Each structure stands twice: as structure tokens, then as C-alpha cells.
Amino acid sequence: MANPVVEKTLAFAEFDTTLMSAAKDSPWLNNGAVTEEFNPSYQVLEQLLSIPVRNKAVTRSGRFAQGVDAWLAHELRRAGFDADLVWPRPEAPRVLSSDILDLLRRLPERLADEVHESIMSGKAGSTDARILGRAYMKQTDVVMTHWSTGPELLLSTKAMTSSFGKNLANRYEEAYGDAANLRARYPLAAVGFFFVQRATILETEPAAFRRTVDMIRKLRDFGDGFGYTATGLLLVDWDDDSDDPQVRCVHPPVPEDIATAQFLNAMVDAVLKVTPIDLHEAARARRAGEVAPLPGHEWVDEQQDSLF
Template identity: 35%
Template sequence: MGANSSSKQRAWVLFDSIVDEAAVHGEYSNPWVIDTTGALRYEPDFDTLQRLLGVPLLLGAATTTGVPALALDVWIAYELRRAGFDKDAVWPRATHPRILPAPVAKLLEKGALPATLQAELLARLTKTGNVKNVTHSSASILGKNYLKQVDVILTDWHTGPEVLISTKRMDSSYGKNAPNRVEESYGDAKNLRLRHPMAALGFVFGLRNDVFDKEPATADWLLDLLAKLGREDDAYHATCVVLVEYGDEVLPPGDNGADDEDRAVSAGLEPDDEDEDEPLVVADALIENDLKWLPKVRIDHARTPANLSPARFLAAMVEHVLDATPVNLHKRARDLRRALAPTPDVTATSTAP
């Protein structure tokens, strides 16, 4: 890929290829499984997550570029589509533009418009940078008192926001950065929850697992607070930690582990990437070659607290949406879950004489 390409542009090319391989021809696997006890549980696609997390390491993208956290966003959005939610209602979308109102996306479907007009619209929306007030690189949602940039969203005009998930990433300097991240997240949760009490509100924290060796006290403090953030009645419905393991040899030089997000952009005071460059066009052979060299990344399940596990978190998000909406909405998501729901043993519970 060209040396002048931005880290995010280059990352999106690889992210899209990884997700396309995981969802062959747009068909997603059913995330619901029956475990050995006969209980229904959500099984995340960790193989895809590990490959996505390798992209920023391959590109040498420091945390300040936003690419490491973006890998989490792409995966969570992919999981929501696996769960059966409308692919165009989940942001970031699997194709450019990443933020596009679902009704507009429907116009791009075959037969929605005369062929010539549809081709023109498709070219306008997908081949250029963002169209002002129509497409975006990130989404800001109005909370109780201010706009807040949210990383993963499920929304449509007739339902409003139904899932609002924020992500953070920290790979070093844990004691220095952790307090700020927790404090910011708590305030963001209150702001969003008070305006959107019915939406599934979640927080995902990506954390390099060497924190347990370098700063064990910080690790204990951080995991404890993350769990408490998910128990507040007026904050997040669920929280999650993704413990990431990789070698020091692939750590981007000079990365201080802070995401260093633009506070003005995050609070909706300034637009984000309104003049974003066109998406990169890269030969399949070059993409395939890059993917062969993805650094090895592993998810540390052994040290992930059960109450902060990705499986529990994703199940909570999906079930909250289904519980908060009538049965005629999100039919595919309901059918995927219902297809594997255990059948009650009526003979075992019968009280008939």
C-alpha cells in the first residue's frame, strides 16, 4: 500500500477483507450455541477479533491514530450483524460510507430506484469522501446535555438509537491513563443514558494483558471499576474487557498507550473527517500478502473476569434490544436465538396426577 495513505485508510482495507472472509458472501454464522449444560449462550468469533487486532500492529499504528480502538469497533459491529440485526442499521457499516442513514442505504438496494439514477447515487455515496450532512466517518448522538461521539451504534429513524457502545484502548502507561478513561466513561454513560434510557448502553475496554505483570495494582483497580460501571442503575447496562496479548517486537514505536481522542470532536463541537479521502483501492494480491503477515495476537480468556467477558457483554446487548422491542421488530435476530433455545422438558415439571 502507498506510503502516503493514512493509517485508517489502510486499516479499513484490511479490516474489510478480514470481515468479508468471516462472512462468506455476506452470510454470518449464528453466534448462539447450546453449551454442555444445555444452556443457551453467545459465542463470539474470537478468531476474527484476533486477526482484526493484528492489523494496527502490522501497520505500526500507534494508539493515538485511533486504529487500535477501531479494530474493536469493527469487531463489535460485525458481532451485531452476526446476531441478526440489519446490516445497514449497524454502524460502522461493513462498507464505505461507514455512517449512512438506513433509509438512504435502502435506496442503494437493487430495484429501489431506476438503474441509471441508482448508479449515480451509488457512485456519489461510495466513491467520494463524506457527503455533508448525509454520510460520516463517525457518529455523534445527543445525550442529556451534549453530543457524544459513539463508536458502535444500532439505530433507525423509526426506533431511534437501540445500541450505544463506546470503546477505549490502552496498551501501556496504565496508571497514568486509566483514571482518566474511567472518569470520562462514567460521565459519558450518564449523559447518554438519561436521554436514551431504552437503548442498550455498553462500554468495551481493550487492555494489553502485560498490565498484570507491569502494574498489577492498576489492573485490579481498573477491572473492579469496569465491573461496577456495569452495575449502576443509571449508567451502562453491561461492560466488557478485551485482554490482548502480543509481543513487544510489534509494539508501535513511541506509543504511550493513550487514545488521545479529540475532546472537541468527541463532544460534537467539531465535525470529524467531513472531508475524508476516498477509500483506497488495493489489489487483492497485495491485501492477501499483508494478511499473511499479520502479527500473532491472542485473547487472554484465562484472566478475563466472567462478569466482564465479551460473551456475556454481547449477549446482554442483544437480549436488551430484543426485550425492549415488540416481537415484530428484529425478526432475524429473534429467529437466530429462538432456533437454538432449549425446549422445556414438560414431563419433568408436570404436576398432573
């Protein structure tokens, strides 16, 4: 029987090469021009999701959904948030306190390697971020947090590639409950829900697609503090008959008010709105259209071969 922890670790490892080589340019610059709309790197997502599709692992061990998680974390790093604070991290362990990372960087190389090995074999690092809500612990897919601030961003993702109408009501119920659970304990955190569906829903179950659009809108906070800060929907598809299937994003059928760009804009802006001006300086600079270096990336790029 497969070990789910090992499976999840291997799944994230499949994405590492793509993520490390992906551009980390500002999402608010498009061909050098400043834009108000977040410009997601859809090509990176397509490359990531093509890996489990080619390996026929769309549903097995959640690898497809983990590709979505890894991409959204990458987009938050592109937005200028510190790479050490955003989980899943771009290398193992995927969940690790930034204070431990800072300690590792200050240790002599040999000792740092030994400590890192201990972390990988123990419980200091993890593949999952479990966050305490008002009523229960919630495994949260994408997180930005530090002990000094608490969770600033909590993002739940879901992927659905078949049986749309059959499973939609359950996803709605789970998502609404998770929003209430997390927002009740962290009212200032940006709490988001991002849903990825296969575009075959448009042909096979158009009524389920209409319900999906309605669901994504109704999961939002209407001013009562119960819904999500932001919600988003993305359609993807691929050719099952191809020997080398390539995932592609399908944009036009998704209304702009629930599309990916507005979702990422809203999540970033929600974090910046409720934090002091001297926090997340790189993200604020990028949001203003400036070219700002990304905190945390320099060390990752230089040290990943020797330590991680």
C-alpha cells in the same frame, strides 16, 4: 499533516477483506449445539487487530480501537440484527441511513453509482456516528439506530496498550460521564462500554489490572439508571519482536462476570427485551437457537463489487 478523516477511512478499509470473508454463523450455536452463552468469533478479532499491530499503527489515528469497533459491529450482525442498522457498516460509508441504502438498491445501476459517489464526497455518509445526549454530542463507536425507533444500541469502546495506571482514572471519569449523558436521553437504549487492554498489564502493573476489573464492574447500572446497561473487558497481546506479530486474546485472567461473552449477551438481550416481538425477528430466532438468515447481508454480498 495527515487528514484524520482520510486516516479513519483508510483504517476501516484495511479490515474489509477480513470482515467480508468472516463467517456470519449464529453466535448461540457451537458445533451445531444450542448454547445460552454468546460465542464471540475471537479469531476474527485477532485477525483484525493484527493488521494495525503489523503496520506499527497501534496508537496512530486510533486504528487499533477501530478494529475493535468493526469487530463488535460484526458480532451484532452475527447476532441477527439488520446489517443496514448497525454502524460502522461493513463497507464505506460506515455511517449511512438505511433509507438511503434502500433507495440506492431501487435505482438503476448507473444512477445508483452516481448517487453513491455523491454520498462519498458529501456529508450524507460519514465515518463517525455523533449522537446527541442529555448534555452534549457524543461520538459513539458502535450504534444501532433508525429514524423510526431512535437509537436502540449505543456502544463506547476504549483500547489501552500502555501507561495503564497513569490513564485509568481519566478513562473511568470519561466513561461514567458518557453513560449518564446517553442514558438520560435514551433510557430504553442498550448503552454499553467495552474495554480492551494489552495483557502486559498483568506483569507490569497488576494493581492497575485489579483497578480495571473494579472499574468495569462499578460502571454498570446498579438500578439507579446512571451506569451502563452492560460492560466488558478483554485482554489481548502479541510479540513485539516478531516480524509478523499475531494478536491473540487472553481470557483466563478476566472474571466471567465482566468477560466478552456476558457483555454481548447482555447487550443483545437488553435490545430484545424492550422492543416489540415483531422487531428484530432474525435476532430473536438466533437467540432461541434457530438458524435464521441475516437481514441486509444478502444484498451486501451480491452488490458490494458493483456499488460499494
